[in-house]
Amino acid sequence: MTAQSLVPLIQLHDVWKTYVMGEEKLDVLRGVTLTINKGEFVAILGPSGSGKSTLMNQLGLLDVPTKGKITLEGRDLTTLSENEMALVRGKTIGFIFQQFNLIPTLTAVENVMLPTLFQGIAEEERVVRGRKLLTMVGLDHRMDHKPGQLSGGQQQRVAIARSLVNDPSIILADEPTGNLDSISGAQIFEMLIHLHRDEHKTVILITHDEELAHHAQRIAYMKDGRVDRIEEKATKNSSRKRPRAE
Amino acid sequence: MLKDFFKLSLQEIRHRRMRSYLTLTGIIIGIAAVVSLISLGQGLQNAIAGQFASLGNDKLFISAKGNSFNPGLSIDAVWIMDKDLEIVRRTSGVTLATGFVTTTAAIEYNDQARYFMVYGESTDPDERALLGESNNYKLASGRVLDKGDTHKVTIGSAYQDETLFGKSIGLGNTIIVKGIQFKVVGIMEKTGSPPDDQAVGMPIDTYEELFETNGALGMIVAQTQVGEDPVEVASEITTALRHSRNLKEGNEDFTIQTPQEMAAIFSSILDIVQIVLLGIAGISLLVGGVNVMNTMYTSVLERTRTIGLMKAVGAQKHHILTLFLIESGIYGLVGGIIGVGIGVGIAKLVELVFILVTGPSFLSVEISWVLIFGTLLFSFVVGCISGVAPALRAAKLHPVDGLRYE
Numbered sequence: 001m002t003a004q005s006l007v008p009l010i011q012l013h014d015v016w017k018t019y020v021m022g023e024e025k026l027d028v029l030r031g032v033t034l035t036i037n038k039g040e041f042v043a044i045l046g047p048s049g050s051g052k053s054t055l056m057n058q059l060g061l062l063d064v065p066t067k068g069k070i071t072l073e074g075r076d077l078t079t080l081s082e083n084e085m086a087l088v089r090g091k092t093i094g095f096i097f098q099q100f101n102l103i104p105t106l107t108a109v110e111n112v113m114l115p116t117l118f119q120g121i122a123e124e125e126r127v128v129r130g131r132k133l134l135t136m137v138g139l140d141h142r143m144d145h146k147p148g149q150l151s152g153g154q155q156q157r158v159a160i161a162r163s164l165v166n167d168p169s170i171i172l173a174d175e176p177t178g179n180l181d182s183i184s185g186a187q188i189f190e191m192l193i194h195l196h197r198d199e200h201k202t203v204i205l206i207t208h209d210e211e212l213a214h215h216a217q218r219i220a221y222m223k224d225g226r227v228d229r230i231e232e233k234a235t236k237n238s239s240r241k242r243p244r245a246e
Numbered sequence: 247m248l249k250d251f252f253k254l255s256l257q258e259i260r261h262r263r264m265r266s267y268l269t270l271t272g273i274i275i276g277i278a279a280v281v282s283l284i285s286l287g288q289g290l291q292n293a294i295a296g297q298f299a300s301l302g303n304d305k306l307f308i309s310a311k312g313n314s315f316n317p318g319l320s321i322d323a324v325w326i327m328d329k330d331l332e333i334v335r336r337t338s339g340v341t342l343a344t345g346f347v348t349t350t351a352a353i354e355y356n357d358q359a360r361y362f363m364v365y366g367e368s369t370d371p372d373e374r375a376l377l378g379e380s381n382n383y384k385l386a387s388g389r390v391l392d393k394g395d396t397h398k399v400t401i402g403s404a405y406q407d408e409t410l411f412g413k414s415i416g417l418g419n420t421i422i423v424k425g426i427q428f429k430v431v432g433i434m435e436k437t438g439s440p441p442d443d444q445a446v447g448m449p450i451d452t453y454e455e456l457f458e459t460n461g462a463l464g465m466i467v468a469q470t471q472v473g474e475d476p477v478e479v480a481s482e483i484t485t486a487l488r489h490s491r492n493l494k495e496g497n498e499d500f501t502i503q504t505p506q507e508m509a510a511i512f513s514s515i516l517d518i519v520q521i522v523l524l525g526i527a528g529i530s531l532l533v534g535g536v537n538v539m540n541t542m543y544t545s546v547l548e549r550t551r552t553i554g555l556m557k558a559v560g561a562q563k564h565h566i567l568t569l570f571l572i573e574s575g576i577y578g579l580v581g582g583i584i585g586v587g588i589g590v591g592i593a594k595l596v597e598l599v600f601i602l603v604t605g606p607s608f609l610s611v612e613i614s615w616v617l618i619f620g621t622l623l624f625s626f627v628v629g630c631i632s633g634v635a636p637a638l639r640a641a642k643l644h645p646v647d648g649l650r651y652e
Contacts, residue, residue: 062558062645083562090560101555101649105261106254115559117250162559 006037008074009170009202010059015068017054017225028054029065030225036204038169041196043205043213046222053174055222056206060172061089090118094163094201096192098175100155102147102162109134109143112161119166133161137191153184160191164199171195174206189215248568255573258545269541270581276531277585277625278592281617283527285593287520289611291513298509301380306480307503308334308466308487324499328461333486334468339479341471344373345463346380347453353446354422355411363445364423366453369393380467381442388417388432391449399423400432404443423448424456438604476504531625535632538577542570542636553640554648563641570637571630578629582622589621 017029028051036042036059046052057063058070061077064085070077072092080088095101102111113130121129134143137157147155156176163171173192177185193215196203205216213219214233221228259266310324326345334343348365367377369391378384391398405415415421419430423446437443454461470479480502488498503511546553553566593611600609 057646060558062649083564086557086560086562089558095558097649101551101558103552103555105257114556117247118556118560118562118565120247123250166560 006040008035009038009040009072010036011069011071012058013069013071015055015058015065015070017051017058017063018066028225029058031068032058032225032227034220034227036170036202039196039200039202040218041193041203041205041216043207043216043219044222045207045210045213045219047208050222051225052206052208052222054225056172056174056204059204060093060095061085086118090115091166092168093170093172094166094168096156096159096163096171096173096176098178100147100152100159100179102155102158104147107144107146108139108150108158111147111158112165115162115166129165130161133164134158137161151184152180153187156180156184156188157191160188160195164195168201170202170204172204172206175208176205177209177212178207248572251565251569251572252576254569255576258549258573259576262545265541265544266577269537269577270584272534272537273531273578273581273625273629274534274585274588276527276534277582277621278589279527279530280524281586281589281621282592282596283520283523284617285590285611285613286596286609287516287523288614288617289593289597289609291516291520292612293609294512294516295509297382298505298512300382301505303505304470304472304476305376305380305505306468306470306476306483307380307505307508308468308483309464309501309503311499311501325462326466326500327463330487330490330500331463331466333490334466334483337479337483337486339471339474339482340468342372342376343466343468344368344370344376345450345466346377347450347459347462347464348445349457351424351446351457355415355419356413358411360410363441364453364457365445365447366450367391367447369395369449369451376467376469382437383442383447384435386433386435388430390432391447395431395449396452397426397428398431398448399428400434400447401430402434402443402445403436404440405430406433410444421446426456436604440604480504531628534581535628538574538629538632539636541577542574542633543639545573546570546636546640549640550643550648550651552648553643554645554651557643557645557648566643567637567641570640571633574633574637575626575630578626578632579622581629582625585625586618586621590618 012032012034015029015032016027019026019028030051032051032055034055044052044055054063058065061070061072064078068078072088077085077088103114106114109127109130112133113126116126116129131140131143134140137160139154139157139161142150142154147158150158156179171192176192177188180188189212192203192205195201203216205213207213217233219231219233221231308326308330310326328345331343331345334340344367346365346367348363350361351364352359353362353364368374370393371390374390385400386403388400391400399421401415401421404410408414415430417430417433420427421430422428428446428448434443434445434447448456453459468479468483470476483502484498487493487500488495491499493499553561556566590613593613597609597611
């Protein structure tokens with residue numbers, strides 16, 4: 001893999017996030033500069049309190065930085081309105097959360113279809129997508145179950161299906177296996193690898209688990225609100241990469 | 247898309263069943279109160295308008311100012327006198343006129359005494375007919391009072407009931423009015439108004455002797471000639487009476503009313519009563535609205551995480567706003583539908599009770615589609631408005647804050 005083949009997707013330039021609590025100011029991000037390239041599998045690794053969740057909110061367009069610039073495919077996002085951000089977020093980014101964040105009153109397939117509701121997609125198309133994705137994650141027999149009737153691993157699979165329903169280019173996974181037993185966790189992680197390898201998604205994994213992080217092509221180590229160092233693991237992953245000609 | 251939002255909202259409402267029922271109850275009570283009160287009020291107004299309309303608009307009612315219905319109750323009462331009746335009779339445009347006088351007196355029967363209305367009426371058949379039309383009194387059995395009847399009375403239908411004197415009073419029985427014995431010769435039909443059904447009628451001459459009225463009358467009823475404008479006849483009578491009573495214009499101590507005017511007075515009184523009742527019903531609806539608001543605030547708070555998630559997966563402000571407004575609108579609409587049903591039921595029940603107690607045709611409840619759809623729309627709007635503030639709060643929620651909420 002050479003530098004020329006890399007196309008920047010999300011770029012953070014000197015991003016600061018400061019929280020004001022009464023008199024005190026707390027700099028959670030202190031000048032993060034980071035580039036995520038198209039089709040990459042990046043892990044953001046750091047202990048709790050290192051600022052990695054706050055960084056995830058910036059990467060996921062869930063929050064605006066106090067200072068600095070974020071660009072998506074060269075487009076400056078910091079000037080966007082809240083609604084424009086929501087629109088870009090809904091189309092471009094699929095979220096997978098540690099807590100699954102499924103809506104308890106909706107069935108599995110309705111949960112998967114939820115993000116399409118805000119994109120104005122016709123109902124038939126939405127149902128087709130929802131069923132197809134649930135089948136893909138192996139839950140075709142659980143379509144009409146509510147989250148409460150599903151195991152943790154199954155819930156997270158529903159969440160993965162949901163993250164894919166608008167066909168986003170980026171999958172942002174925040175400790176996706178943190179609430180799962182090791183077997184379910186391994187299955188979920190396999191799905192992430194599959195999304196990167198076979199579906200050509202850009203996968204950003206936020207974790208404190210170094211072992212998991214080593215499956216990524218690059219690891220950004222977070223420390224005290226900064227990216228401390230970046231470790232390239234290109235050689236290990238290139239062998240698993242799809243052939244270029246495909 | 248709106249359909250899906252409806253589905254989402256309905257699912258939420260169903261999910262919180264108990265609270266939804268309680269919230270609905272608030273709206274239902276308010277709407278049911280509004281609907282039943284309007285229907286009953288309208289029914290009462292129609293009934294009264296109908297009664298006055300049945301009098302015909304060719305009659306005039308002349309009474310002393312301030313005591314048209316209860317002569318003798320005011321301390322310095324002025325009176326319409328016998329000689330006024332003669333003047334009315336002589337006025338051009340008047341074909342017939344008769345006097346009518348009432349008071350309350352002790353009625354004795356079966357060794358019990360109770361106070362009821364006693365009235366004096368003319369024994370002339372035409373005059374009595376004129377009065378009968380005005381009073382809605384119709385003979386049920388026996389005969390009416392004739393010229394030469396002295397110690398004879400007709401009684402209302404209520405006396406057939408044993409509860410008044412422990413024994414029902416029938417034709418041929420003798421009752422004592424103000425210490426004098428009278429024989430019952432006729433019984434009137436039920437009118438539905440208790441004071442009328444308990445009234446005792448006697449010849450006006452007898453009445454004047456018994457109560458020493460010195461010629462004072464409670465009211466004069468005049469029939470105007472066909473083709474004459476009753477209003478003009480009324481003004482002629484006014485002039486004539488003013489002359490005979492030595493009064494300046496504008497200082498009349500008597501009033502002349504047409505049935506329409508009397509109906510209008512009743513109707514305006516009813517309007518006020520109805521406005522007051524509606525105000526009370528409105529307060530209960532307001533409380534229902536506040537209740538919806540409270541529920542919606544709780545709902546927004548409970549679903550903070552869900553809202554955060556929706557925003558994370560691309561929901562814009564207006565999506566969240568719509569979702570919550572639909573939810574509160576559903577409370578308003580569903581509460582409205584049930585409330586209208588119950589309100590109509592209550593109105594019909596009251597109507598039934600009235601019919602059982604006072605006989606038919608006194609109160610006929612009117613259910614108008616305008617009222618029903620107007621109320622539903624109003625209820626829906628109340629629901630939506632109550633949801634605006636909570637929905638705005640939800641729409642403004644920052645996705646990160648929502649997702650972080652425990």
